[in-house]
Amino acid sequence: MNAFQRVATIVSYEWKRTLAKKKFFVFVILAFAVQILIFVIFNYLFTNPPPLMPPFFLEQTKPIMWIIEALFPQGLFMSLVAIMISGGSMSEEYEHGTADTLLSKPITKIEYMTGKYLGGLSLLSFVVALTTALGVILAVSFFSPQEHLQFVPHVYLAIVYSNLVFLSLAFMFSEVFRRTTLALLSAIGIFIASMVTSGVLSVVYAFTGEQLYLDVSKWLPDWCASNFPDFVIRELVSIPSTPFVSIGEVETVLAGALIAVYTTVFIAITIIKLIKSDVTKKTD
Amino acid sequence: MMSQPVINVSNLTKFYGDFKALDSVSFSVSQGWVYGYLGPNGAGKTTTIRTMLGLLKPKGGKVEIAGVNPSKDPVRALQKVGYAPELPNLQTFFSGEELLDFTGRMFGLPRQARKEKVWQLLEFVGLKEEGKKKIGKYSKGMIQKLSVALALVNDPTVLIMDEPTIGMDPEATAYFRNLFTTLSKQGTTVFISSHLLDEVQRICTHVGMINKGKMVFDGPISQVLETFTQEWVIEAELEKVTPKIMANLKQLSYVKDIKVEENKLRIQLKEKKDLRGEISSEIFKHKGVLLSLNLHKITLEDAYLQALKGSR
Numbered sequence: 001m002n003a004f005q006r007v008a009t010i011v012s013y014e015w016k017r018t019l020a021k022k023k024f025f026v027f028v029i030l031a032f033a034v035q036i037l038i039f040v041i042f043n044y045l046f047t048n049p050p051p052l053m054p055p056f057f058l059e060q061t062k063p064i065m066w067i068i069e070a071l072f073p074q075g076l077f078m079s080l081v082a083i084m085i086s087g088g089s090m091s092e093e094y095e096h097g098t099a100d101t102l103l104s105k106p107i108t109k110i111e112y113m114t115g116k117y118l119g120g121l122s123l124l125s126f127v128v129a130l131t132t133a134l135g136v137i138l139a140v141s142f143f144s145p146q147e148h149l150q151f152v153p154h155v156y157l158a159i160v161y162s163n164l165v166f167l168s169l170a171f172m173f174s175e176v177f178r179r180t181t182l183a184l185l186s187a188i189g190i191f192i193a194s195m196v197t198s199g200v201l202s203v204v205y206a207f208t209g210e211q212l213y214l215d216v217s218k219w220l221p222d223w224c225a226s227n228f229p230d231f232v233i234r235e236l237v238s239i240p241s242t243p244f245v246s247i248g249e250v251e252t253v254l255a256g257a258l259i260a261v262y263t264t265v266f267i268a269i270t271i272i273k274l275i276k277s278d279v280t281k282k283t284d
Numbered sequence: 285m286m287s288q289p290v291i292n293v294s295n296l297t298k299f300y301g302d303f304k305a306l307d308s309v310s311f312s313v314s315q316g317w318v319y320g321y322l323g324p325n326g327a328g329k330t331t332t333i334r335t336m337l338g339l340l341k342p343k344g345g346k347v348e349i350a351g352v353n354p355s356k357d358p359v360r361a362l363q364k365v366g367y368a369p370e371l372p373n374l375q376t377f378f379s380g381e382e383l384l385d386f387t388g389r390m391f392g393l394p395r396q397a398r399k400e401k402v403w404q405l406l407e408f409v410g411l412k413e414e415g416k417k418k419i420g421k422y423s424k425g426m427i428q429k430l431s432v433a434l435a436l437v438n439d440p441t442v443l444i445m446d447e448p449t450i451g452m453d454p455e456a457t458a459y460f461r462n463l464f465t466t467l468s469k470q471g472t473t474v475f476i477s478s479h480l481l482d483e484v485q486r487i488c489t490h491v492g493m494i495n496k497g498k499m500v501f502d503g504p505i506s507q508v509l510e511t512f513t514q515e516w517v518i519e520a521e522l523e524k525v526t527p528k529i530m531a532n533l534k535q536l537s538y539v540k541d542i543k544v545e546e547n548k549l550r551i552q553l554k555e556k557k558d559l560r561g562e563i564s565s566e567i568f569k570h571k572g573v574l575l576s577l578n579l580h581k582i583t584l585e586d587a588y589l590q591a592l593k594g595s596r
Contacts, residue, residue, distance in 0.1 A: 001392030005392065006359075006390070009386070009390055013386060016378070016382075017375070017377060017378060020377035067453050096375075096376075097369075097372075097456075098372030098373055098374065098375050100334070100339060100369050100373070101367075101369065101372070101373070101374065101375075101434070102390075103337075103338075103339055103358075104337045104339060104362065104365075104367045104369075105362060105391065106358055106360070106361075106362040106363045106390070106391065106392075107358060107359065107388070107390065108358055108359060112558040145487045197326075211435045276334075276341075277341075278334075278339065278340045278341055279334070279339040279340065
């Protein structure tokens with residue numbers, strides 16, 4: 001049995017472990033619900049346009065509804081789903097005492113960790129595929145014709161890539177704290193704090209025009225995670241500035257690089273902690 | 285002739301913070317031995333086992349299983365090792381069948397071999413009926429049995445069991461006792477941590493004793509009894525103990541002391557020898573009627589308690 005097969009075994013284990021949780025399904029259903037809500041709202045707007053809404057807005061938005069449908073859950077729900085998936089990935093094995101039985105098998109710690117991480121990532125990718133597909137299906141079914149559908153894979157990959165930040169952050173906390181509740185709370189706390197701080201800094205920038213505020217907000221993990229898919233699609237498609245698609249300068253390379261840096265740092269810390277520490281016994 | 289050690293632990297030292305959990309622990313276990321690892325609660329038994337499996341990082345010393353360090357190369361070292369932890373915690377989202385299958389996958393067993401092995405083991409431990417049931421619905425005894433089955437998935441050449449029969453009913457205990465003996469006869473090395481001395485005395489060929497993180501004994505079970513036997517005692521019950529019998533027994537060169545309680549004699553010997561023949565001849569010579577005559581042998585429990593006392 002080679003290293004790849006051992007990692008694949010842990011990947012399938014991780015799917016089984018995560019899919020056994022009800023809270024995981026709650027978040028996925030919420031993401032679907034948000035997409036359906038967006039569809040309902042836009043469907044209403046298209047059939048009953050409000051008098052104050054300029055007609056060109058709806059005309060420009062309708063052919064790219066699949067993008068709005070695909071991107072909307074990303075900002076909030078996909079990051080939370082990512083945190084849900086990996087926040088207990090390592091810690092639950094310590095809490096339940098099952099890390100002993102797994103790591104007393106012929107597998108290295110690195111293979112075990114890789115399997116756990118890739119298991120979470122592949123599951124998240126599957127959920128993103130479902131939400132993207134749902135968005136495209138709803139848009140194509142009710143708002144035809146849809147344009148730029150050749151970029152569906154680009155949007156999908158950009159969403160998956162952008163979710164690496166919070167997936168890796170929660171994964172790191174899961175190993176460092178070895179307590180699921182603490183790992184989840186810390187990751188969600190950083191996610192919300194980052195989102196709020198980023199919003200506040202943007203508002204301050206809008207009022208003061210001071211570039212520093214905007215620059216600082218870019219270094220917060222939420223900025224790259226939530227903006228990267230927008231930037232990618234705006235590199236490919238000319239999108240009108242709407243309340244549903246972010247405005248501002250397109251900085252795809254910076255956002256992509258920051259995602260890579262955050263992910264690398266979080267994974268490196270996880271590896272160091274795992275390698276240097278004992279496998280602790282049951283703690284709950 | 286002593287064969288090559290399958291498990292080799294030398295000068296193993298482990299700290300938890302400032303607490304020294306293992307203090308230069310050393311022992312070797314050869315192929316086919318059933319090695320009983322004894323010690324009171326908190327002595328360091330589980331710490332030793334978890335360090336042997338590479339789950340804990342020692343401060344010093346070395347562990348080798350089949351010549352390979354499990355911390356450095358767990359894939360090679362643990363390929364033929366079966367391990368059943370004390371009070372096993374199993375993945376409750378699996379059924380017994382699924383967990384055995386998953387464990388077989390981790391050992392690289394092919395799909396068809398796994399399928400056969402899974403049901404063979406479930407039947408073997410008496411869980412065939414519950415194989416499809418989620419582990420979350422298993423009783424403690426069933427989990428214990430499943431844990432032993434999990435340790436046998438890969439046909440191990442080294443079986444490490446931490447308190448294997450804890451929580452098992454007497455029938456299951458006897459069953460697993462026989463299993464360990466059978467496996468050892470087939471060449472499997474069995475390492476059992478236990479506090480059930482009677483069980484260890486019945487099945488183990490060798491014993492290691494640990495107290496407060498230090499090894500206090502390591503050797504064959506016969507040697508442990510010999511080592512910790514301080515005196516041999518013959519207990520004789522007579523119809524009537526006469527002064528003449530007493531006087532003559534006391535004069536014997538190999539008798540150290542005699543204590544009398546009604547018609548029972550407790551004869552303490554100077555030598556570690558079975559001298560019942562000589563004692564009975566002496567009693568008959570002086571018209572004594574012997575009702576019973578027993579050599580009081582040291583048990584593993586006596587030896588264990590003495591070893592612990594000596595190490596304090």
